[in-house]
Amino acid sequence: MQSFIKVEPTNHFPIQNLPYGVFKLKGKNDRQRVGVAIGEYVLDLAVLEAEGYFEGILSLEEEIFSATSLNKFMEKGHEIWRAVRKKIQNVLHADEPVLRDNAELRARALIPQSDVEMQIPVHIGDYTDFYASKEHATNVGMMFRGKEDALMPNWTHLPVGYHGRASSIVLSGTNIHRPHGQIKPADASTPLFTPCRQLDFELEMGCFIGPGNNLGEPISIDNAEENVFGLVLLNDWSARDIQAWEYQPLGPFLAKNFASSISPWVVPLDALEPFRVEGPKQDPEPLPYLKTEKADSFDIHLEVYIKGENMEQSDLIATSNYKYLYWSAAQQIAHHTITGCNLNAGDLLGTGTISGPDREERGSLLELAWRGAEPVELSNGEQRSWIEDGDELTMTGWCQGDGYRVGFGEVTAKILPAKVLKGKQEKVLL
Amino acid sequence: MQSFIKVEPTNHFPIQNLPYGVFKLKGKNDRQRVGVAIGEYVLDLAVLEAEGYFEGILSLEEEIFSATSLNKFMEKGHEIWRAVRKKIQNVLHADEPVLRDNAELRARALIPQSDVEMQIPVHIGDYTDFYASKEHATNVGMMFRGKEDALMPNWTHLPVGYHGRASSIVLSGTNIHRPHGQIKPADASTPLFTPCRQLDFELEMGCFIGPGNNLGEPISIDNAEENVFGLVLLNDWSARDIQAWEYQPLGPFLAKNFASSISPWVVPLDALEPFRVEGPKQDPEPLPYLKTEKADSFDIHLEVYIKGENMEQSDLIATSNYKYLYWSAAQQIAHHTITGCNLNAGDLLGTGTISGPDREERGSLLELAWRGAEPVELSNGEQRSWIEDGDELTMTGWCQGDGYRVGFGEVTAKILPAKVLKGKQEKVLL
Numbered sequence: 001m002q003s004f005i006k007v008e009p010t011n012h013f014p015i016q017n018l019p020y021g022v023f024k025l026k027g028k029n030d031r032q033r034v035g036v037a038i039g040e041y042v043l044d045l046a047v048l049e050a051e052g053y054f055e056g057i058l059s060l061e062e063e064i065f066s067a068t069s070l071n072k073f074m075e076k077g078h079e080i081w082r083a084v085r086k087k088i089q090n091v092l093h094a095d096e097p098v099l100r101d102n103a104e105l106r107a108r109a110l111i112p113q114s115d116v117e118m119q120i121p122v123h124i125g126d127y128t129d130f131y132a133s134k135e136h137a138t139n140v141g142m143m144f145r146g147k148e149d150a151l152m153p154n155w156t157h158l159p160v161g162y163h164g165r166a167s168s169i170v171l172s173g174t175n176i177h178r179p180h181g182q183i184k185p186a187d188a189s190t191p192l193f194t195p196c197r198q199l200d201f202e203l204e205m206g207c208f209i210g211p212g213n214n215l216g217e218p219i220s221i222d223n224a225e226e227n228v229f230g231l232v233l234l235n236d237w238s239a240r241d242i243q244a245w246e247y248q249p250l251g252p253f254l255a256k257n258f259a260s261s262i263s264p265w266v267v268p269l270d271a272l273e274p275f276r277v278e279g280p281k282q283d284p285e286p287l288p289y290l291k292t293e294k295a296d297s298f299d300i301h302l303e304v305y306i307k308g309e310n311m312e313q314s315d316l317i318a319t320s321n322y323k324y325l326y327w328s329a330a331q332q333i334a335h336h337t338i339t340g341c342n343l344n345a346g347d348l349l350g351t352g353t354i355s356g357p358d359r360e361e362r363g364s365l366l367e368l369a370w371r372g373a374e375p376v377e378l379s380n381g382e383q384r385s386w387i388e389d390g391d392e393l394t395m396t397g398w399c400q401g402d403g404y405r406v407g408f409g410e411v412t413a414k415i416l417p418a419k420v421l422k423g424k425q426e427k428v429l430l
Numbered sequence: 431m432q433s434f435i436k437v438e439p440t441n442h443f444p445i446q447n448l449p450y451g452v453f454k455l456k457g458k459n460d461r462q463r464v465g466v467a468i469g470e471y472v473l474d475l476a477v478l479e480a481e482g483y484f485e486g487i488l489s490l491e492e493e494i495f496s497a498t499s500l501n502k503f504m505e506k507g508h509e510i511w512r513a514v515r516k517k518i519q520n521v522l523h524a525d526e527p528v529l530r531d532n533a534e535l536r537a538r539a540l541i542p543q544s545d546v547e548m549q550i551p552v553h554i555g556d557y558t559d560f561y562a563s564k565e566h567a568t569n570v571g572m573m574f575r576g577k578e579d580a581l582m583p584n585w586t587h588l589p590v591g592y593h594g595r596a597s598s599i600v601l602s603g604t605n606i607h608r609p610h611g612q613i614k615p616a617d618a619s620t621p622l623f624t625p626c627r628q629l630d631f632e633l634e635m636g637c638f639i640g641p642g643n644n645l646g647e648p649i650s651i652d653n654a655e656e657n658v659f660g661l662v663l664l665n666d667w668s669a670r671d672i673q674a675w676e677y678q679p680l681g682p683f684l685a686k687n688f689a690s691s692i693s694p695w696v697v698p699l700d701a702l703e704p705f706r707v708e709g710p711k712q713d714p715e716p717l718p719y720l721k722t723e724k725a726d727s728f729d730i731h732l733e734v735y736i737k738g739e740n741m742e743q744s745d746l747i748a749t750s751n752y753k754y755l756y757w758s759a760a761q762q763i764a765h766h767t768i769t770g771c772n773l774n775a776g777d778l779l780g781t782g783t784i785s786g787p788d789r790e791e792r793g794s795l796l797e798l799a800w801r802g803a804e805p806v807e808l809s810n811g812e813q814r815s816w817i818e819d820g821d822e823l824t825m826t827g828w829c830q831g832d833g834y835r836v837g838f839g840e841v842t843a844k845i846l847p848a849k850v851l852k853g854k855q856e857k858v859l860l
Contacts, residue, residue, distance in 0.1 A: 125555075126597050131680060152678045157621045158612050162680040163593040163687070167556050167772050168645055177646050179769035182588050182717060191587045193717045215598055215689070216607050220853050239769070248582045250561060250592040251681020257593070258769035259645070287612060287623045288854045338855070339609035339669070339688035342597050423650050424718045425768070 003092045004100040005110070007039035012265075012398055012407020014039070015092050016274075018085060019265035019408075020070055020230065023116040032068040032119050035111075037265050037409075038092055042116055045088075047109040053091065057083045069123045070266065074210030074229045074345035078269075081210075081229065085270055118264035120171045121232075122208055122346050127169060128336060129204075129236060129256070129350035130161040132327035134280065136355035139367045156284060159327035159335050164236075164350065165257035172233075172263050172411040178389060178418040179258040180425070181242035191245060195418035198240035198372075199387040202353040203304050203363035203395055205322055205408075206234035206262055207329045212343035219337045221292050224330035227343065230266040233302075233395050233411040234350050237261070240366055240386070260350070263395075263411040271406050275299045275399035277323050286331070289338055296328040300408075302354060302397040304363070308382055309390030315379050320363050322397070324356045389417045433522040434530040435540070437469035442695075442828055442837020444469070445522050446704075448515060449695035449838075450500055450660065453546040462498040462549050465541075467695050467839075468522055472546055475518075477539040483521065487513045499553045500696065504640030504659045504775035508699075511640075511659065515700055548694035550601045551662075552638055552776050557599060558766060559634075559666060559686070559780035560591040562757035564710065566785035569797045586714060589757035589765050594666075594780065595687035602663075602693050602841040608819060608848040609688040610855070611672035621675060625848035628670035629817040632783040633734050633793035633825055635752055635838075636664035636692055637759045642773035649767045651722050654760035657773065660696040663732075663825050663841040664780050667691070670796055670816070690780070693825075693841040701836050705729045705829035707753050716761070719768055726758040730838075732784060732827040734793070738812055739820030745809050750793050752827070754786045819847045 003015040013019065019037050024030035033046035045065035048054065057080060058064050064073050073081070091099050099105055131137055134151070137160075141150030154160065170176070178199060184191040210229035213219045219227055236256060243255030279297035300322035305314035327335075332349055353363040362368045365386055369375050375383035387393065392414040398407035433445040443449065449467050454460035463476035475495035478484065487510060488494050494502045503511070521529050529535055561567055564581070567590075571580030584590065600606070608629060614621040640659035643649050649657055666686065673685030709727035730752035735744035757765075762779055783793040792798045795816055799805050805813035817823065822844040828837035 126595060128683075154614070154621075154675055154678065157614075158676060160676065160680055161683050163595055163683065165556060165593055165771060166596075167774050167777070168770075170645070177770060180648070181769050184584070184587075190714070191584075191717065193719055215600070216849065218610070218851065218855055220855055222854065242769070245584055246588060246590065247679070247681075248584065249677070249681070250590055251677075251679070253558075253591050253593065254765070254769045254771065257766075257771040284620070287621065289623055291854065335684070336687075339611055339672070339684045340598075340607060340849075341595060341684065341687040344597055347597070419646065419770075421648065424652065424721065425648055425650055 002094045003038060004094045005039045005041060005092065009403050010405060011039055012405055012409055013037035014404045015089055016401060016404055017267060017271045017406040018088055019267040020121065021265045022069060022119040022121045024119060026115055026117045034065040034067065034070060034073065036088055037113065040113055041110045042113055043088065043092065044109045044111060048091065054084060054087060057087065070121050071123050071346045074122070074208065077211045078226045081268060082270060085268060118171060121264060121266055124166045124169055124348050125344045125346050127164040127166040127348045127350070128161055129164040129352060130159050130327065130332050131352040132159055132325045132332065133352055133355050134326040135324060135357055136353040136363060136367065139355060139362065143371045157286070159332050161332065161336065162251045164260070168257055169260045169262060169348065172261055172413065174261065175414040175416050176237065176259045177416045179239055180418055180421065181239055181254055182245060183241040184245045196239040196242055197386065199415060200238040200240050200365045201304070201387065201393045202236040202238055203302060203318060203320055204234040204236050204350045204353060206232045207349040208232065208266055209343045209347040209349065210345040212345055212347065213337055215342040216340040218340060219333055221290060221330055221334035224333040225269060227333055228269045228329055230268045232266055233263040233397055233408045235261040235393060235395055235411050235413065236350055261411050261413045263409050265409050267406065267408055272298045272399060274401060275406065279323065279328050280326050282326065290331050290334055292330055296330045297323045297325060298399065299323050300397050300399055302395065305394040306378070306384065307392040308378065308388065310382065311378065311380050314394060317376055318360060318362060318368060320354045320356045320361045322354060324354060325351055387415050389415055391415050432524040433468060434524045435469045435471060435522065439833050440835060441469055442835055442839050443467035444834045445519055446831060446834055447697060447701045447836045448518055449697040450551065451695045452499060452549040452551045454549060456545055456547045464495040464497065464500060464503065466518055467543065470543055471540045472543055473518065473522065474539045474541060478521065484514060484517060487517065500551050501553050501776045504638065507641045508656045511698060512700060515698060548601060551694060551696055554596045554599055554778050555774045555776050557594040557596040557778045557780070558591055559594040559782060560589050560757065560762050561782040562589055562755045562762065563782055563785050564756040565754060565787055566783040566793060566797065569785060569792065573801045587716070589762050591762065591766065592681045594690070598687055599690045599692060599778065602691055602843065604691065605844040605846050606667065606689045607846045609669055610848055610851065611669055611684055612675060613671040614675045626669040626672060627816065629845060630668040630670050630795045631734070631817065631823045632666040632668055633732060633748060633750055634664040634666050634780045634783060636662045637779040638662065638696055639773045639777040639779065640775040642775055642777065643767055645772040646770040648770060649763050651720060651760055651764035654763040655699060657763055658699045658759055660698040661702070662696055663693040663827055663838045665691040665823060665825055665841050665843065666780055691841050691843045693839050695839050697836065697838055702728045702829060704831060705836065709753065709758050710756050712756065720761050720764055722760055726760045727753045727755060728829065729753050730827050730829055732825065735824040736808070736814065737822040738808060738810070738818065740812065741808065741810050744824060747806055748790060748792055748798060750784045750786045750791045752784060754784060755781055817845050819845055821845050
């Protein structure tokens with residue numbers, strides 16, 4: 001399939017992808033609306049909607065695409081999503097003249113991506129983070145509890161997860177101040193208040209839910225994927241020293257709530273269909289409510305880059321793949337709702353750090369530098385055990401098709417120095 | 431101070447209280463709007479707003495009180511809250527004729543509480559649950575880890591907390607089906623899928639935030655109470671067997687996300703001012719960012735009742751008091767935001783179970799029945815180690831003034847039997 005818009009083979013946004021985002025024109029007091037990425041352009045869906053292109057699928061009065069977030073569309077469910085996707089694919093098709101040959105409409109509906117400012121695409125209600133990579137859980141367990149007890153006994157029986165903080169999820173490009181917090185170094189007799197000294201990234205993907213379920217009505221695993229609107233890249237920033245001191249017995253809290261970054265384009269599950277693969281073999285066999293016969297993973301190549309202040313170019317420091325995840329999104333959804341917990345359109349499920357079997361496939365600095373024991377060597381001669389001020393972290397990912405890529409763009413952010421606090425907060429004890 | 435509306439001394443809603451709620455007329459397709467409880471009545475603030483009573487404080491166009499939730503009002507901040515409260519107190523005052531002597535307005539603005547259906551008062555963005563009672567944390571620690579290690583080393587240095595599930599917070603009166611989940615009894619070699627066998631309540635209070643802070647700008651402890659809109663009763667239902675199996679290493683997840691119940695009336699902090707008391711002495715002294723010179727607790731008497739299906743009347747099974755909490759709401763807010771995490775108007779902070787020093791002051795069945803070792807004796811001869819199907823749990827609380835009570839009404843809900851699940855979910859292994 002080809003669009004009349006030229007798309008390079010390495011571009012992330014061919015007609016096979018068509019991810020959804022929310023944008024406005026750069027530098028203007030412009031209204032936010034929904035668009036789809038196609039090559040170097042954004043297709044303004046609010047324009048197509050107003051022109052009646054979605055008649056018969058969506059009612060005009062609902063103003064689904066002139067909305068400031070994707071939530072209304074996410075509530076519609078997979079049949080509507082599929083019909084809209086088909087319509088957009090048709091409008092952009094090389095053989096279809098309706099947009100191709102209408103210069104006036106093209107001028108209004110197709111905007112160069114360089115002219116737009118992407119917005120946070122979804123109003124996120126609840127955010128849940130899982131711990132679905134066996135390699136990651138094993139690495140962390142080995143570092144903190146030793147080789148014998150690396151995986152907790154529950155880990156192979158259920159997708160371990162925890163509730164995260166929705167309010168501090170920010171869009172790619174939002175830079176983040178190093179957080180302050182309470183830590184207790186091994187050699188200290190009392191805790192200290194200090195800027196975080198062990199700042200880390202986590203290579204994750206985020207799964208946006210729609211339409212979700214009512215309270216008390218679990219989603220069965222066989223219907224779980226119908227409740228996935230699409231996927232984004234997710235960097236779940238982590239303050240490891242704050243985490244180590246605070247996390248017992250109720251789990252990570254401040255160590256994770258200062259910021260999580262997502263990429264702007266939400267790739268629909270239908271675009272990933274050609275890249276569906278089996279996940280790792282599950283042993284022991286999961287309980288029936290978590291068991292699926294269908295291949296439920298996706299072959300999504302992932303990369304992490306770092307660029308320190310003294311570096312001319314970014315260094316690739318990790319590669320990984322979504323397919324390494326032991327617990328699938330479908331299993332996460334079936335588990336999350338089995339108590340009757342309700343998921344709403346706009347909720348986000350993080351996968352947890354995606355690490356692979358090889359050394360270079362570790363999805364966090366904690367693992368790459370093995371808790372500081374094996375610092376990562378950078379191309380300019382510097383080393384990293386943890387993220388330093390001025391470091392810019394960028395994650396990208398794509399599915400490789402035959403001559404095209406279904407990509408996720410990127411999620412990037414720079415770590416700025418800790419803010420200078422005042423009053424009682426400034427009494428930093430170093 | 432007295433209202434022209436007669437209020438019994440044991441009524442929770444005298445003119446000294448004036449809690450906010452959202453209501454609509456019973457049995458009608460009525461619109462939701464904001465009201466204040468006064469004695470046996472609701473004062474319809476949307477009516478007063480439309481009549482211009484809040485001119486000079488709130489602009490008419492904003493429609494703060496004809497909104498379907500309190501969020502817009504919560505965003506306004508404590509100066510506006512105080513001015514509105516003063517205005518309402520004035521309008522309801524025994525000596526003020528403006529409403530008292532206007533029969534037409536009274537008929538429109540004062541609605542018997544028996545004629546209204548309360549609604550969830552707030553659109554809750556993020557929900558955080560703390561673990562702020564030393565007695566509760568110690569009791570739980572003793573049961574699970576023994577007397578020596580009852581409190582984790584971090585507990586006396588910071589208010590331990592974790593992110594909870596906002597979507598499943600329901601209003602008092604919403605009955606709840608017993609959740610299913612995965613558990614692993616001590617004598618089982620593999621986990622089971624079953625309706626929860628150790629269902630529990632948690633006596634908590636919830637603190638609603640407004641207006642909150644921007645990402646990256648921590649709230650100092652001295653300004654923390656300015657960001658408290660008001661308090662409600664909170665029953666944080668817990669599935670102890672699910673919790674025991676799932677919670678390591680990332681904390682409680684499904685054990686808590688099937689439902690949390692709140693009372694409908696949000697009591698403003700200003701109404702609690704006469705009941706301000708010192709909290710427990712803190713030793714060791716907290717770090718400066720958590721230190722407050724001001725008394726920062728409140729004397730709120732709390733009660734828990736249970737009514738089994740075979741019981742004529744409820745039994746009082748626990749009493750406690752908000753003032754027992756070791757970590758105050760101000761400290762919780764200062765800690766929560768110290769990383770830069772943003773709190774928004776409408777966010778909810780739970781205190782965690784509020785247990786007191788005495789045996790009858792334990793705020794959960796887990797503690798009252800000491801993990802089943804000392805079942806609670808009920809007045810009809812039954813016992814309870816855990817909540818049974820058909821049990822109705824009711825919590826209430828109030829501050830006792832001189833001849834009046836500033837009360838919270840109640841939060842109540844009945845536990846219904848687990849739903850019959852189908853397909854893969856029905857393969858319950860008992």
